[in-house]
Amino acid sequence: MQNDLPGRGADDEASLAFREHRLSWVAYGAALFKGVVAIAISVALMLSPRWIMMTPITAQILFYAGMAFVVCALGMLVYRLCYLRRVRLYTDQDGVWxxxxxxxxxxxxxxxxxxxxxxxxxxxxxxxxxxxxxxxxVDNRFTDTDPITLSHVHRGHEFVGHVNAWRNRMLRQDGETLR
Structure with missing residues (x-):
């Protein structure tokens, strides 16, 4: 693990001031699992007339309802995977975003x-x-209602160490300027 505390040089500060993290494969796996379960339930709904005796109109309604659920589940799965791909957690000279x-x-x-x-x-x-x-x-010290909360951040423990190190560095700088 690297030392996140910046050195005295401007090059060290510029190289360590920015860090970007994305979500882990676990987030994608969870979305895939939920999508597969929803699709399996929809297919079971479509195929239920083969296992249970029912009227033809009921069988037809269940088949089309299952088809609609399959399409919705696939749409939601694609949307969720695209959404997870777009999530970026990063720091710069201004803060955590x-x-x-x-x-x-x-x-x-x-x-x-x-x-x-x-x-x-x-x-x-x-x-x-x-x-x-x-x-x-990442908690805001003025409002308890708006923390940045993300699950399944890849190497999130390193990101937290980086944020806390920079926060402490900024507090030390503010303390030196106040004297």
């Missing part, structure tokens, strides 16, 4: 400036350690 969204009215950046970051934290556990997919949360 999360870019997400596909649709124009849902796309955007949420974040917190360095001066407003309370702390960053992540969840631990064996499965999280083994997959290197951690849930992270």
């Amino acid at each position: 999360c870019y997400r969204g596909i649709l124009p009215w849902r796309r955007g950046i949420v974040g917190t400036n360095w001066r407003d970051v309370r702390q960053a934290s992540y969840g631990t556990g064996f499965v999280r350690w083994a997959t290197k997919a951690y849930p992270i949360q």
Whole structure:
């Protein structure tokens, strides 16, 4: 693991001030699993007239309902995979930011400036350690209602260390300028 604390040089500061993280394969696996389960339920609904005796009109309604659910499940699966691919968690000289969204009215950046970051934290556990997919949360010190919260961030523990190191560095700088 690298040392996230910047050195005294401007080159060190520029190289460590920006870090980008994406979601882990675990997030994609969970979306695929949910999609496959929804499709399997829809196919079972379509094929239920073969297993149960029912009137022809009921069998036809169940078949078309199953087809509609398959199409909806596939659409939602594709949307979710595209959405997961677009999520970016990053830091720059101004703060911690999360870019997400596909649709124009849902796309955007949420974040917190360095001066407003309370702390960053992540969840631990064996499965999280083994997959290197951690849930992270970056808290704002002024509002408890708008933390940046993401699940399954690839190497999220490193991101949290980086954010907290930069936050402490900014606090030390502010303390030196106040004296």
